[in-house]
Amino acid sequence: MEDVYGELKQIINGDVALDEETLKAYSSDASLFRVMPKAVVFPKDVDDIKALVRFVADKKSANPELSLTVRSGGSDMSGGPLNDSIIVDVNKYINHFKEVVHDKRFSDGGGYATAQPGMFYRDFEKKTLAEHLLMPSYPASREISTIGGMVANNAGGEKTLKYGKTEDYVLQLKMVLRDGNEYVFRSLNKSELDAKMKLKTVEGEIYSELYKLISENNAILKKAKPKVSKNSAGYYLWNVWNGDKQIFDIPKLIVGSQGTFGIITEITFRLIKPKEHSTLLVILLKDLDKLADVVLRVLEYKPESFESYDDHTLRVALKFLPDMIKLLGAKNLISLGLQFLPEFWMVITGGVPKLFLEAEFTGDSESEIYEKARAAQSGLKEFGVKTRIAKSDKEEQKYWTVRRESFNLLRHHVKGKQTAPFIDDIIVRPEKLPEFLPKLTDIMNNYDLIYTIAGHIGYGNLHIIPLMDI
Numbered sequence: 001m002e003d004v005y006g007e008l009k010q011i012i013n014g015d016v017a018l019d020e021e022t023l024k025a026y027s028s029d030a031s032l033f034r035v036m037p038k039a040v041v042f043p044k045d046v047d048d049i050k051a052l053v054r055f056v057a058d059k060k061s062a063n064p065e066l067s068l069t070v071r072s073g074g075s076d077m078s079g080g081p082l083n084d085s086i087i088v089d090v091n092k093y094i095n096h097f098k099e100v101v102h103d104k105r106f107s108d109g110g111g112y113a114t115a116q117p118g119m120f121y122r123d124f125e126k127k128t129l130a131e132h133l134l135m136p137s138y139p140a141s142r143e144i145s146t147i148g149g150m151v152a153n154n155a156g157g158e159k160t161l162k163y164g165k166t167e168d169y170v171l172q173l174k175m176v177l178r179d180g181n182e183y184v185f186r187s188l189n190k191s192e193l194d195a196k197m198k199l200k201t202v203e204g205e206i207y208s209e210l211y212k213l214i215s216e217n218n219a220i221l222k223k224a225k226p227k228v229s230k231n232s233a234g235y236y237l238w239n240v241w242n243g244d245k246q247i248f249d250i251p252k253l254i255v256g257s258q259g260t261f262g263i264i265t266e267i268t269f270r271l272i273k274p275k276e277h278s279t280l281l282v283i284l285l286k287d288l289d290k291l292a293d294v295v296l297r298v299l300e301y302k303p304e305s306f307e308s309y310d311d312h313t314l315r316v317a318l319k320f321l322p323d324m325i326k327l328l329g330a331k332n333l334i335s336l337g338l339q340f341l342p343e344f345w346m347v348i349t350g351g352v353p354k355l356f357l358e359a360e361f362t363g364d365s366e367s368e369i370y371e372k373a374r375a376a377q378s379g380l381k382e383f384g385v386k387t388r389i390a391k392s393d394k395e396e397q398k399y400w401t402v403r404r405e406s407f408n409l410l411r412h413h414v415k416g417k418q419t420a421p422f423i424d425d426i427i428v429r430p431e432k433l434p435e436f437l438p439k440l441t442d443i444m445n446n447y448d449l450i451y452t453i454a455g456h457i458g459y460g461n462l463h464i465i466p467l468m469d470i
């Protein structure tokens with residue numbers, strides 16, 4: 001077997017690593033799992049990816065354990081980029097930006113952008129924001145994940161409440177399939193679909209079989225579609241064929257399939273024109289009794305995002321405050337540190353709320369956003385909960401940083417223990433949370449664990465992260 005992996009160096013121009021240190025580094029992601037690969041390859045370009053796929057296809061019958069798994073940012077929390085054979089790192093070289101374009105087709109003033117999958121979202125966003133455009137489904141891991149991983153995982157995040165998930169923004173994908181060729185996937189009308197189905201190639205076979213599968217089982221698929229406020233489990237067969245509009249949209253199936261259909265080599269995202277102004281209404285809950293009422297009431301005011309974190313998350317953030325501030329750039333060090341004084345005071349006086357909720361209101365002017373935030377604040381009066389409207393960008397940034405970065409900091413600061421997201425990324429409808437959360441924390445507290453609970457409260461999507469000695 002070693003010889004097979006040794007041969008990789010002859011078939012690609014990029015790098016091949018077989019050393020223990022690299023293999024170990026690629027044996028984990030942000031999940032619980034550890035799987036040791038035999039080789040890690042860094043393709044230089046799409047031709048290298050094609051060569052890799054052909055190599056594995058040729059050698060597979062003599063070496064059945066050979067397989068390819070793509071890794072990009074490696075921030076997956078489910079073991080998706082792990083494999084005991086060959087890991088294909090697209091982050092190192094397949095990370096170029098192609099173009100960002102304003103497009104009059106989109107009535108909201110949006111556009112589109114095309115880039116390679118290994119590009120970090122944070123770099124991609126810089127390019128789109130320079131044109132006042134945004135891909136809004138970025139995850140909380142926006143600083144460490146790439147656009148390829150976002151497509152493969154159907155990432156969603158703080159703006160999903162208003163704008164939806166990555167599946168709503170993929171206009172076109174290029175992907176290398178099992179025959180080692182690169183194909184373009186976009187939505188097709190019925191005559192384009194008919195033409196594809198006539199092809200005597202792997203592509204033709206895929207379109208024919210998929211169309212048959214979906215059209216023959218339409219009723220079963222519709223019935224099987226989960227009735228949840230968010231689903232990122234992948235293989236959304238029910239979203240591919242729109243019989244009314246006669247549109248066949250294969251990217252809807254590829255998004256969320258965690259790289260199991262092929263290797264994505266280029267992505268074109270639809271972009272929105274983001275609102276210029278934003279503020280946060282922060283709600284501090286000392287217990288969970290009124291959680292459902294509060295969440296449902298705030299949703300009536302249509303926030304652009306509605307996020308939450310618990311008292312444990314805040315304590316982690318304060319414990320590792322210097323690192324957290326460093327993440328935001330050294331120039332913010334003192335002024336941002338000072339922003340946290342009220343939170344330190346809460347800890348000292350024993351007044352830390354059980355849950356922090358942050359509802360973001362956006363608009364075209366300062367007056368519009370404060371009007372919206374104040375209306376929501378008044379709407380909460382009858383519940384007698386403590387609220388606060390962020391008065392400056394710095395204050396807003398503070399709340400966002402705790403929400404986005406605390407789990408990541410926890411991951412990097414544990415000695416002998418690891419973050420164990422084994423009940424992570426669950427969906428519980430907001431109205432059920434007051435029943436669910438106390439039961440959950442009762443269990444966690446039985447085990448003397450450090451843990452954080454944070455998430456997208458607006459649609460009941462929570463990350464529950466205990467720190468454990470596995």
Ligand SMILES: Cc1cc2nc3c(=O)[nH]c(=O)nc-3n(C[C@H](O)[C@H](O)[C@H](O)COP(=O)(O)OP(=O)(O)OC[C@H]3O[C@@H](n4cnc5c(N)ncnc54)[C@H](O)[C@@H]3O)c2cc1C
Binds near residue numbers: 152
């Ligand atoms: C602190 C933290 C917070 C997070 N918050 C969120 C959140 O709010 N929302 C959310 O959705 N997720 C979240 N995640 C999970 C994860 O970060 C995202 O899903 C992210 O989009 C994954 O991107 P990545 O580049 O790290 O992908 P990787 O981890 O490298 O890969 C993810 C999957 O995509 C596949 N893949 C990657 N590139 C390709 C390609 N070119 N072709 C085919 N398949 C490919 C991999 O094989 C793997 O199955 C979070 C993770 C962490 C650690």
